[in-house]
Structure formats: C-alpha cells, structure tokens
Amino acid sequence: MTRGLIPLLLLATLLLALLSLSTGPVALSPLQGLKALLLGGDGPLPVILRAIRLPRTLLAVMIGGSLGLSGAALQGYLRNPLAEPGVIGISGAAALGAVLAIQTGLAALFALALPLAALGGALIAVLVLLGMSGRRAGSLTLILSGIAISALTGAATSLVLNLSPNPFATSEIVFWMMGSLADRSMSHVWLAAPFMALGLILFLPVGRGLEALTLGEDAAASLGIALPALRLRIVLGTACMVGAGTAVAGSIGFVGLVVPHLLRPLVGARPGRLLWASMLGGAVMVLAADVAVRLILPDRDLKLGVLTALIGAPFFLHLVWATRRERA
Amino acid sequence: MPVSAATARLSRRPVLSRVRLSLLALLLATPVLAADPAPRRVVSMNLCTDQLAMLLAAPGQLVSVSRLAADPRSSAMAQQARSYPQNHGQAEEIWQMRPDLVIAGSYTARATVTLLKRLGVPVLQVQPARSLSDVDKLLRQVGDALGRTAQADTLIADFDTRLAALRAEVRRRPRAAIYQANGYSSGDATLAGEILEAAGFDNVAGPGGGTFLPLEKLVMADPEVLITSVPYPGASRAEEILHHPVVRDIRARSHTTTVLDHDWICGTPHVLEAIAALAETRKALE
Numbered sequence: 316m317t318r319g320l321i322p323l324l325l326l327a328t329l330l331l332a333l334l335s336l337s338t339g340p341v342a343l344s345p346l347q348g349l350k351a352l353l354l355g356g357d358g359p360l361p362v363i364l365r366a367i368r369l370p371r372t373l374l375a376v377m378i379g380g381s382l383g384l385s386g387a388a389l390q391g392y393l394r395n396p397l398a399e400p401g402v403i404g405i406s407g408a409a410a411l412g413a414v415l416a417i418q419t420g421l422a423a424l425f426a427l428a429l430p431l432a433a434l435g436g437a438l439i440a441v442l443v444l445l446g447m448s449g450r451r452a453g454s455l456t457l458i459l460s461g462i463a464i465s466a467l468t469g470a471a472t473s474l475v476l477n478l479s480p481n482p483f484a485t486s487e488i489v490f491w492m493m494g495s496l497a498d499r500s501m502s503h504v505w506l507a508a509p510f511m512a513l514g515l516i517l518f519l520p521v522g523r524g525l526e527a528l529t530l531g532e533d534a535a536a537s538l539g540i541a542l543p544a545l546r547l548r549i550v551l552g553t554a555c556m557v558g559a560g561t562a563v564a565g566s567i568g569f570v571g572l573v574v575p576h577l578l579r580p581l582v583g584a585r586p587g588r589l590l591w592a593s594m595l596g597g598a599v600m601v602l603a604a605d606v607a608v609r610l611i612l613p614d615r616d617l618k619l620g621v622l623t624a625l626i627g628a629p630f631f632l633h634l635v636w637a638t639r640r641e642r643a
Numbered sequence: 644m645p646v647s648a649a650t651a652r653l654s655r656r657p658v659l660s661r662v663r664l665s666l667l668a669l670l671l672a673t674p675v676l677a678a679d680p681a682p683r684r685v686v687s688m689n690l691c692t693d694q695l696a697m698l699l700a701a702p703g704q705l706v707s708v709s710r711l712a713a714d715p716r717s718s719a720m721a722q723q724a725r726s727y728p729q730n731h732g733q734a735e736e737i738w739q740m741r742p743d744l745v746i747a748g749s750y751t752a753r754a755t756v757t758l759l760k761r762l763g764v765p766v767l768q769v770q771p772a773r774s775l776s777d778v779d780k781l782l783r784q785v786g787d788a789l790g791r792t793a794q795a796d797t798l799i800a801d802f803d804t805r806l807a808a809l810r811a812e813v814r815r816r817p818r819a820a821i822y823q824a825n826g827y828s829s830g831d832a833t834l835a836g837e838i839l840e841a842a843g844f845d846n847v848a849g850p851g852g853g854t855f856l857p858l859e860k861l862v863m864a865d866p867e868v869l870i871t872s873v874p875y876p877g878a879s880r881a882e883e884i885l886h887h888p889v890v891r892d893i894r895a896r897s898h899t900t901t902v903l904d905h906d907w908i909c910g911t912p913h914v915l916e917a918i919a920a921l922a923e924t925r926k927a928l929e
Contacts, residue, residue, distance in 0.1 A: 359862045364694040366889045367858050417878045483824050483881035490880055498826070498858050498884050614855055616825075 320581050328376065331602035335372040336364065338609050342629030351354050370501045375605045376598045377445035377504070377511055378496075378564055381556035384518055384590055386571020391525035391586035392549045396634050397454050398578060400557040401568030401620075405440045409554075409561035410491040411468040414475050416457025416562075418484070426502070430510050434558030440464050441550045454638055456602030494565035496605050507559040514555030517548045522587030529586060534588020566622050570622020578631060681790025682744035682765070687712075688732045688755070689748035691909035692769050694720050695785040696746055697727075698911065699794050706740050716873060719905045719913035732756040744788065760778035772854075772910020775837045778802060802912045806841065809918050813843035817928050820847045820856065821903060822890065824881040828856035835907050838914055842921035844868065862889055868897045868924060873904055882883050899924045 336352065337345040341363055351360035354368065382400060389398040400406050416422040416432035447460040472491050476484040524545040527535035536542060560567070574596035575589055582588040601619070604626075608617040686707045687696040693712035696705050697720055710731050711717050712724035730736055733753045737745060742764060747756050749768040756766050767788045772781055779799050786795025819839055821829045830834035830851035840848045847864035848856055871894065874882050884890065901924050906917035 339859050341859040341863050359865060362862050362892075363859050366887075367862070417880075420878070423878065437878060479879070481875045481877035481879040481882070483875070483879035484877060486881050498887060500888050502888070566773040614857065 320578070321595065322410055324592060324599060328595055328598045328602065331599060331606065332372050335375060335602050335606050336368050338606050339363070339368055340613055356543070367498070368499065370499050370504050371496050371605065372602070373504050374499055374507065374558060374564060375498050375602045377507060377508055378560040378567065379570060379598040379601025380594040381511055381514060381560050381597070382567065382570035382601070383574040383593035383595070385514070385553040385556045386597070387568075387586070387589045387593035388518060388521060388525070388549050388573040389553060389571070390575055391528065391589065391627060393448070393520075394455065394528070394547070395454055395457055396638065397458055397572070397631070399569065399572035400437075400553065401566055401570070402465075402572060402631065403440075403444055403457060403461030404468060405437050405444070405553065405557050406561050406566030406568065407465045407468035409433040409437040409558045410438030410566050411472045411475075412558070413490060413562040414472050418475050418479050423513060426506060429564040430559045433562035436468070436556050437558040437561070438550070438554035440468070441553055445546070445550065454635075489618060490565045492566060493618030494561075494567035495608075495616055495618050495620075496564050497616040499563060503563040507563050510555045510559035514552045514559070517552035517555065518590065521548050521552070522590050525586035525590070565618075565620070567601065567623055569623045569631065570600050572634070573623075573627045573630050574600055576634065579612075682742075682788070684740065684742045684748065685789060686730060686737050686740050686742040687746040688730055688737065689746070689751055689769070690717055691767060691771060691781075691911065692746040692748060692767075692785065693724060693761045694718065694768070694911045694913070695781055696789070697723050698798060699782065699786045699789050699791045701789070701791060701794075704789060704791075706742060707737075715905065716875070717905055719834075719909070719911065719916070721905070734762075738762060738764070746785065746788070766874060773832065774834060775806065775841060775910075775914065777834070778910045778912065778914065782912075788866055798912060802915070805915050806914075806918075809915060809922060810841055811843070811922070813925070814880045814929065816843055816845045817867040817925060818847050818864065819844035819868040820861060820864060821870045822856065822861065822885070823872040823903060824879065824885070826855050826884050827853060829853050834910055834914065835903065838907060838917050838921065839870075842918045843853045843925045844921070858884070858887060858889055861893070866893060866897065867928065868899050868901070870899070870901050870903050870921075873902050898927065909924060 333349070337343055343360070347360070348364055348368070351504050352364040354367045355361045386399045389400070390396055392401055410433070412432040412435050413429055416428045421432065422429040443464060444457065444460050448456040469492065473488050476488050479485070524535065524540045527538045527540045532542060575593045578592045578596050579589055582592050600623070604619050604622040607622055608619055668859045683704060684706045685696060685700060685704055687693045687705065688709050690711040693708035697708065697712075698706060705727060707728045707730045708724050710729045713721050715721040718724055730740070730753055737755070737759060744751055745759055745764050745766045747766055747768050749770045754755060756768065760766050764845070767785070769781060769784060772778060779802065781901045782798050782802070821835050821839070828848040830848045830853070831837070831840060831846050832850060832852050836846050847866050848854055869890070871885050874885065901921055906913045906920075
C-alpha cells in the first residue's frame with residue numbers, strides 16, 4: 316500500500332481535475348472539454364475551458380496541495396495532530412491581510428500587494444502561534460491561541476468590510492471566512508503561483524528534519540538537524556502557501572487537518588513521506604469539494620469551506636477525543 | 644425626442660401650473676377630502692417613492708426624502724432631492740418631522756414602518772416596479788395618496804405618449820445581457836428586462852425575474868451588448884467579476900458605453916431616458 320500510495324493519489328488528482336474541467340453550468344463531455352482546452356478552435360467552448368474552468372481547476376490543485384502540505388508540516392513540527400492553518404487562525408490572518416490590501420486600494424495599485432499582504436498576515440499569525448505555544452505545542456495552548464487569533468482576525472475582517480463604502484463588501488465576509496473558487500481567472504493563478512512555488516522550495520528539505528524530530532529535539536540535534544533553520548523554513552513556507560491561497564480564494568478550513576490524518580497510517584506514520592502524500596491528498600480533497608459545490612448548487616456560489624468544514628469538523632472532534640484519551 | 648428636455652419639463656413645471664393643478668385636484672377630490680384631506684406633511688423614506696413624490700407633490704407638501712435620493716449613483720433626481728431635508732429611514736427622526744403621511748417601499752425598513760404605524764402615523768407602502776406598466780400604477784397610487792390625481796394624470800399621459808414614441812419599428816433585435824455585481828442579471832419579467840425589450844433588444848437572460856447568470860452561460864449566449872453596473876467606490880469581490888477577462892472581452896466587443904445607472908432602478912418616467920440611451924446603442928449596431 317505504502318509504495319503505491321503516491322501514484323494512486325496522482326491518478327486521483329488527474330481524474331478529479333478532468334472531472335472539474337467537465338463540470339459547470341454548460342454541459343460538456345470530458346472529451347469535448349479536453350478538445351476545446353488543448354486544441355482551441357472557434358466558438359465559446361475554448362473560452363469557457365481556458366478562461367473559466369482551467370483557472371478554477373488549477374487553483375483547486377494548488378490551494379489543496381498547499382493546505383495539505385502545510386498542515387502536514389505544522390503537525391510534524393509541533394508534533395500535534397490538531398495543528399491546521401484554518402483551525403489555528405493562519406488562514407484568518409491571511410484573509411485579514413488580503414482584505415486590508417483590497418480595501419485600502421493597495422491591491423489596485425500593484426497586483427502583488429494582495430498576496431504579499433495575505434502572506435504578511437499569515438506570517439504574523441504563525442509567529443504568534445509558535446511564540447505562544449513553544450516548540451512542543453500542548454494541544455490546549457495551541458488551540459486556544461488559534462481560537463483567539465481566529466476571533467480577532469475574523470472580527471477585524473468584518474470591521475474593515477463593514478467600513479467599506481462599497482455596499483457589496485459586507486456580504487463578502489462569508490467569502491473570506493468560507494472560501495470559494497468561483498469565477499477566478501488566470502490572473503489569480505499567476506498571482507498565487509510564485510508564492511506557492513517559493514513555499515514548495517522551502518518545504519522540500521524539511522522531511523528529514525521532521526522525521527528526526529519524532530525522536531525528540533535532542534536526538535534530532537545530535538543527528539545534525541539545525542532546528543532554528545527547520546523552524547524558519549516551516550514558518551515561511553506555511554505563510555507563503557496559506558497566504559497566497561487565501562488571497563485568491565478565501566480561507567478554506569480543515570483540509571490540512573483531515574488529509575494528513577487520513578494518510579498518516581498509509582505512510583507508516585513517517586512525517587517526511589506524509590508531507591508529499593498530504594500535498595496530493597489536499598489537491599484531491601479540494602478538487603472533490605469544488606466539483607461537489609458545483610453539483611449540489613449549480614447556480615449559486617456555495618462556499619467551499621462549507622463542505623470542507625462539514626467533513627472536517629467531525630474529524631476534528633474525533634481527534635480531540637483521541638488526544639484526550641491518550642492523555643488520560 | 645429629446646428625453647432629457649422632456650424630463651426637465653416634467654420636474655421643473657412652472658409654479659403657476661402646479662398651483663392650478665393642485666386647485667384642480669382639490670376640486671376633483673372634494674368628496675374624499677371631506678373625510679380624508681390631502682396630507683400636508685409627507686415624508687418619503689425609499690429611493691423610488693422619493694422620486695415619485697418629488698414628481699407628484701404640491702409645493703411644500705413633501706417635507707423630506709431619503710438620503711439615497713440625493714445620491715446621483717442611485718437617484719435620477721439627485722439635484723432636486725438636495726433641496727429637501729434628508730432622512731435616514733429611522734423611526735425617531737421621521738416621527739420628529741411630524742408627518743401626516745409616510746411613504747415607504749413595501750420591502751424596506753419593515754421595522755421602522757411597523758413602529759411608525761404603531762405610533763399612529765399613516766404609512767403608504769409602495770411595491771417596487773416590475774414592469775413598465777407599473778410606472779403608471781405607481782404614479783396613480785402615489786398621486787392619489789398625495790391628493791394630486793390631476794398631476795398624476797398628466798404625468799401618466801405624458802409617459803405613455805413618450806414610451807409609445809420610443810417603441811419604434813425594429814428591424815433586428817440584437818442580443819443583450821444585463822450583468823451586475825456577483826453575475827446578477829435580470830430576465831424579461833423585470834423592469835430592467837422591459838427596458839431592454841422596449842429599446843429593441845433580446846434579453847439573453849430569458850424569461851423570468853432576477854437571476855444569477857453564470858459566467859459560462861454568459862459566454863455561451865455571446866451577447867452583442869453587455870450592460871454592466873456602475874462600480875461603487877471602494878472595492879468588492881462581488882464587482883470583481885465585471886473585470887474578469889471573459890467579461891472584459893465581451894464588453895470590448897459590444898461597442899457600447901451604456902451602463903445600468905440611476906435611470907434603470909426605479910419605476911418612474913425616468914426609465915424613458917434609459918430606453919432612449921439604449922435605443923441609440925441599438926441604432927449604432929445597425
């Protein structure tokens with residue numbers, strides 16, 4: 316099972332991406348869709364595929380992958396299965412950064428201000444969380460700090476949007492809290508891609524460190540792992556990935572929680588392998604959720620976070636129960 | 644027909660004729676008046692009733708209009724509205740104006756309306772217009788409530804004449820779509836849909852009322868003319884869809900600068916200006 320896992324997840328990602336390209340208000344067979352996407356041609360179909368469905372599918376893969384990867388990395392570093400960017404407020408802080416960039420007009424001034432501001436918000440949240448909970452994060456401290464950060468950033472986001480002179484801004488609180496990939500364009504893909512690539516590069520070598528860390532900090536240090544460098548990579552990598560994703564699609568919760576949890580037994584509980592399996596698993600989960608929101612309510616923009624929370628929150632409760640039993 | 648001139652005529656009617664009309668209204672409405680005299684202090688608290696009341700009221704009869712009435716983005720009569728004290732639709736401030744009639748929309752400020760009614764203030768609730776024929780009905784309804792039946796008759800006759808003149812022969816009906824924030828569009832059975840129809844366009848949103856038109860469906864329908872809303876200040880994701888490359892392409896191809904502005908919003912004779920502007924767009928396509 317362990318060996319076949321990565322190819323299996325790759326195959327699932329590919330199939331779901333195809334399904335995502337074939338799902339939408341305009342009925343198309345996957346074959347028709349692929350033809351219009353790859354060969355182009357006249358008429359409206361290539362526009363629908365290339366300008367509407369392709370960015371949506373790409374973003375689902377990119378954002379799902381980032382959330383799965385950063386969730387697995389945070390859990391490995393903090394050695395705590397409850398760590399997840401959405402649950403502990405990193406996504407919320409990124410959303411606040413993005414909202415500030417949009418409402419102050421900074422994002423209109425230069426496009427990169429949007430992902431940069433979201434990245435800044437995420438970075439502050441990660442630093443506060445790590446500062447509050449220390450290296451070996453106790454669940455209680457981590458979750459309580461996360462609740463506080465979520466509440467604070469959520470309130471600040473609502474305040475900023477309520478103060479906006481734009482009458483539509485207030486209704487966008489839901490978007491920032493729940494996330495959606497509806498009607499994104501390729502410009503959003505290009506906005507997020509460089510930061511996600513940077514995050515990926517930062518995460519590339521952390522697997523070995525995380526594996527060593529399972530033996531304890533002293534043992535890891537004696538194995539030649541530089542813990543401050545590992546910590547820096549995880550902080551920056553998470554901020555890059557979650558920041559860029561949230562800036563273009565709002566906060567999508569629980570992906571980084573559910574995916575590593577489901578895949579952990581399949582990789583022999585090795586945090587290094589879990590990173591890459593979780594990245595693919597995250598892509599699979601967000602792709603599936605994004606296809607589902609289009610099938611459940613085709614004409615309305617059902618938020619992605621609604622689905623991921625419906626699946627994720629019970630998982631979270633289950634995990635809380637399990638950690639409680641361990642402690643007892 | 645120069646619509647703006649006609650509207651100016653409507654709204655800046657000489658005082659003398661207003662007085663004469665109000666006298667006429669008094670005479671005509673005498674039997675009712677005995678029991679129910681025309682209100683003397685009228686407060687309107689809805690953008691659309693504000694404009695109807697400004698068109699219909701006798702001098703001095705209208706005491707206050709809502710804040711939105713003075714906002715040129717939403718109101719076709721922003722200039723006139725500035726000469727009235729504004730209200731913000733709050734029961735307390737309206738009560739202080741001691742109105743003997745409050746005119747409100749039927750779906751807005753329900754809590755305020757309930758409170759005012761409980762305080763014994765007569766409130767007229769006016770349905771929003773869903774069609775061009777509703778314009779006549781609204782003029783009649785508000786005109787009657789103000790005791791200005793004759794003024795309403797004049798406005799209705801004028802509106803009907805000008806509307807008939809605008810509904811010219813059309814050789815070809817180009818496809819048009821209304822596309823607003825969040826991808827909101829209007830079907831045939833809406834005021835905006837009827838404005839499109841009267842100006843000689845086929846509405847790609849099809850029959851029915853207000854509806855969300857997915858971006859993909861918009862691309863498939865390939866409208867020749869795309870009418871978008873005027874963006875509000877500040878930014879919103881809802882309006883970001885109007886800058887989506889797909890929408891920008893359609894808009895660039897449609898050779899029109901027509902936007903869904905204050906003339907489209909309310910069922911008043913000002914919709915004629917929206918129709919006239921749109922008819923010009925259609926002629927340019929021929």
